[in-house]
Amino acid sequence: MSRYSAVIVLMVLSAGCTHAKKPEAQPQPSPVVAKPDAAKAPQTAKATSATGTAKAAPPATTPSKAAPTTATPKAAAATPSKSPAKTPVKPATATNTAKTVPPPATKPNAATPPRPTAAAPTLDLTALEARLKQTKGIGVMTKLSLKNQVDDLLGEFRKHYAGKPVPTIAELRRSYDLLMMKVLSLLQDRDQQLASDILSSRERIWGLLADPKSFAALDA
């Protein structure tokens, strides 16, 4: 009988261990990599929105990322081009330099994960609404609160297109950027895929809202 009680005690102990492990499993998403991307992009968008050139925001980040990747191959290509010109014997050293260069070339390949985010499918307002409804990254009350704020912003657009001078397009853009930042800050740790999709389709959605015809079609 004492054996059985010992077995029970062991099982309870093991159960206790599994209970203690569960909170560790909760913060399982690895947001550390995506945080800088999501954090950087709104900043660039802010800067561009302040100047008024909205479309430059997403491409501005990608060339800067691509620049270092192209720079290393150029440097790698430059060294072999010099060495063959001198003597045919030296290609051995040229290959040696070529061998040392590839590691930096492979590093940018490892750092390419931002590229898929840039090539992520763009969302329109309907798709965004559906994705936000589906996501488990934010709670019900947060979703309701966000919906309220989206409705408020759409109301402001309606006022603007009705000819009222109060919300100018610059003010609307500011409100839009602010709302997007709220959404992104809520999602970047909990649903990175949706956050990056929103980030990539940010300008497209603004384009839909800023065009009176497309807005009227959305509003209908």
Place this chain on the structure above:
Amino acid sequence: MTTRVVALASSFLVLGCLATTAAAQQDVEALKKDLTAVIALQGQPCGEVISATVLKQNDYAATCKDGNKYHVYENDKGRVVVDKQK
């Protein structure tokens, strides 16, 4: 044989209870995070919700780390309202 079965059953019962408690704890944490986000979205000072009570469906009382207390609820127009409690 019977004692073995009884021992196994009781241990499974204990395991089930522990799992249920863990799930409930996760729900509470999710609710706190949700309310923290809602209060922040409304621009109210809070920091972090440390305790939350469900009053009704979509109706909560939240206590924040900084001592502020809020009534967070969905009104009849479908808007989320955050009322600061004294």
